[in-house]
Amino acid sequence: MVMGLKCSFCERKAIINMREHRLMLCEKHLIDFMRKRVEKTIIKYKLMTKNDNILVAVSGGKDSLGVWDILNALGYHTEGLYINLGIDKYSRISKEKVERFAASRGLTVHEVDIPKAIGTSTPMAAKAWKRSICSVCGMIKRYWMNRYAKENGFTVVVTGHNLDDEIATLFGNNTTWQIDYLQRQSIVLPETHKKLVKKVKPLAFITEKESAAYAIARGIDYVYEECPYAKGATSVEFKYILNLLENRFPGFKLRYYNGFLKNKKIFGDSHVKLNECQVCGFPTTLDTCNYCRLKKHISQTAKSLTI
Amino acid sequence: MVMGLKCSFCERKAIINMREHRLMLCEKHLIDFMRKRVEKTIIKYKLMTKNDNILVAVSGGKDSLGVWDILNALGYHTEGLYINLGIDKYSRISKEKVERFAASRGLTVHEVDIPKAIGTSTPMAAKAWKRSICSVCGMIKRYWMNRYAKENGFTVVVTGHNLDDEIATLFGNNTTWQIDYLQRQSIVLPETHKKLVKKVKPLAFITEKESAAYAIARGIDYVYEECPYAKGATSVEFKYILNLLENRFPGFKLRYYNGFLKNKKIFGDSHVKLNECQVCGFPTTLDTCNYCRLKKHISQTAKSLTI
Numbered sequence: 001m002v003m004g005l006k007c008s009f010c011e012r013k014a015i016i017n018m019r020e021h022r023l024m025l026c027e028k029h030l031i032d033f034m035r036k037r038v039e040k041t042i043i044k045y046k047l048m049t050k051n052d053n054i055l056v057a058v059s060g061g062k063d064s065l066g067v068w069d070i071l072n073a074l075g076y077h078t079e080g081l082y083i084n085l086g087i088d089k090y091s092r093i094s095k096e097k098v099e100r101f102a103a104s105r106g107l108t109v110h111e112v113d114i115p116k117a118i119g120t121s122t123p124m125a126a127k128a129w130k131r132s133i134c135s136v137c138g139m140i141k142r143y144w145m146n147r148y149a150k151e152n153g154f155t156v157v158v159t160g161h162n163l164d165d166e167i168a169t170l171f172g173n174n175t176t177w178q179i180d181y182l183q184r185q186s187i188v189l190p191e192t193h194k195k196l197v198k199k200v201k202p203l204a205f206i207t208e209k210e211s212a213a214y215a216i217a218r219g220i221d222y223v224y225e226e227c228p229y230a231k232g233a234t235s236v237e238f239k240y241i242l243n244l245l246e247n248r249f250p251g252f253k254l255r256y257y258n259g260f261l262k263n264k265k266i267f268g269d270s271h272v273k274l275n276e277c278q279v280c281g282f283p284t285t286l287d288t289c290n291y292c293r294l295k296k297h298i299s300q301t302a303k304s305l306t307i
Numbered sequence: 308m309v310m311g312l313k314c315s316f317c318e319r320k321a322i323i324n325m326r327e328h329r330l331m332l333c334e335k336h337l338i339d340f341m342r343k344r345v346e347k348t349i350i351k352y353k354l355m356t357k358n359d360n361i362l363v364a365v366s367g368g369k370d371s372l373g374v375w376d377i378l379n380a381l382g383y384h385t386e387g388l389y390i391n392l393g394i395d396k397y398s399r400i401s402k403e404k405v406e407r408f409a410a411s412r413g414l415t416v417h418e419v420d421i422p423k424a425i426g427t428s429t430p431m432a433a434k435a436w437k438r439s440i441c442s443v444c445g446m447i448k449r450y451w452m453n454r455y456a457k458e459n460g461f462t463v464v465v466t467g468h469n470l471d472d473e474i475a476t477l478f479g480n481n482t483t484w485q486i487d488y489l490q491r492q493s494i495v496l497p498e499t500h501k502k503l504v505k506k507v508k509p510l511a512f513i514t515e516k517e518s519a520a521y522a523i524a525r526g527i528d529y530v531y532e533e534c535p536y537a538k539g540a541t542s543v544e545f546k547y548i549l550n551l552l553e554n555r556f557p558g559f560k561l562r563y564y565n566g567f568l569k570n571k572k573i574f575g576d577s578h579v580k581l582n583e584c585q586v587c588g589f590p591t592t593l594d595t596c597n598y599c600r601l602k603k604h605i606s607q608t609a610k611s612l613t614i
Contacts, residue, residue, distance in 0.1 A: 177566030259484030
């Protein structure tokens with residue numbers, strides 16, 4: 001609550017001060033603002049149409065439930081996908097929130113159960129494969145979002161990445177000059193392969209703060225906790241730094257991101273060649289995709305343990 | 308002083324912990340390290356040779372006196388230029404420090420007196436011209452460094468810009484995607500015009516902390532205070548942010564800067580066309596250079612005041 005201050009458009013109390021837009025908004029006008037902004041993003045970047053069969057990847061957090069709520073309100077045909085990573089209590093609570101959200105709106109949610117699919121939880125899999133949990137988790141999620149969408153006739157995958165997520169990624173790649181990653185960062189990841197479903201980020205111009213305020217204004221019961229394994233992640237530290245910059249220079253985040261999108265062509269085009277994984281057939285830059293490698297590694301480790 | 312810790316190369320006490328190089332150095336080895344590093348920069352980027360007539364722009368701060376000390380120790384032929392901006396006590400103290408430094412080493416220092424040259428102090432000039440003091444000060448310094456060098460047979464101008472200065476500038480231009488500024492930022496600004504003297508930054512890979520430690524190790528009596536008008540400057544805030552990043556990710560500054568230099572070509576070449584100022588004849592992108600415009604403005608203002 002912005003103490004004692006009124007909405008820029010009506011007499012109601014403002015619940016958010018958006019300095020970058022010089023706006024203070026009440027619940028109602030924040031909801032309007034967010035939906036309009038998302039719709040504008042969808043149209044400007046051609047993210048999807050009313051004819052698309054849209055799969056929203058939902059984690060149970062404010063962003064993914066929020067974007068699902070917005071797309072549903074805007075009249076898009078959406079279903080949800082919950083990827084259960086098997087992270088103990090965190091995954092159980094997340095799943096409950098997702099199912100309750102879907103039920104309350106008469107929406108369909110699908111589930112991919114990772115422990116069932118690969119034989120163990122994501123943290124255990126990462127440990128066995130000697131990789132960081134965050135990188136294995138990201139890989140598994142990207143794999144299943146695409147595979148589930150492709151196998152079930154969805155034409156677009158939506159993720160809840162917000163402006164803070166986008167610029168934290170941008171900042172990491174920019175300050176280390178990882179040109180190939182800069183080439184690929186986009187609001188729309190197109191279907192560059194027949195087994196790749198278009199992936200889009202309708203919240204790319206919405207800050208984390210705005211996204212949280214929307215979820216609260218809409219009474220969305222979301223998971224407040226960060227994933228227990230995300231503590232100390234580099235992206236969290238970049239977000240802290242980027243918030244300092246935003247507080248000091250209101251609009252910094254939007255200017256940084258918009259400027260990147262406008263100038264992205266200077267980094268050149270991405271020339272990643274995609275093959276079909278020889279095990280599952282889904283796109284990969286390798287012969288066997290990382291998901292199938294992980295799965296194989298786990299089944300071999302399990303065998304060696306039981307012999 | 309790094310409490311109780313020894314130099315990485317000898318038994319003496321370390322006075323600096325350079326986490327980015329995994330080195331702790333005593334006074335003697337810090338002095339060696341800095342001189343070698345500057346010499347390496349000079350050679351790698353072809354900044355100057357022993358045949359050059361070098362003009363070091365000195366403000367009285369640690370960086371400019373430090374780089375002069377290093378170049379002198381390395382056997383380069385150097386003289387100093389002090390640009391007296393007429394900033395009250397600050398300029399008076401700075402001038403004393405510069406003159407004392409030069410005298411103690413038997414070096415020659417020249418002076419350009421801005422109040423005499425334009426008829427008023429830099430802050431008053433900025434006020435009269437309705438520009439920020441920092442931008443007017445920067446313009447005047449760049450103008451006189453070049454003009455003084457050209458008119459007095461110097462072949463290279465040296466400035467004391469350190470790594471922190473360079474990446475603060477880079478960060479500002481990078482996060483706002485000012486491509487034309489990114490094109491031009493360089494360790495060597497070449498003579499792209501017959502009235503332009505080559506300008507170089509031998510401390511570009513030396514952090515502010517290292518530069519201060521060198522000045523202390525060498526017993527250089529420098530001006531500790533920042534310019535009174537620099538408070539709250541954006542570059543100061545960027546330096547704070549970049550120090551947070553360096554503390555968390557040792558080597559961040561060097562990686563960011565080196566990565567930029569390595570990838571600078573993606574920003575394209577600068578295509579600034581330089582004319583000769585119709586008043587003074589020195590290079591400018593305009594018909595009359597900003598220095599001559601400022602001078603004219605002040606003389607007109609003075610006239611209107613005295614009539």
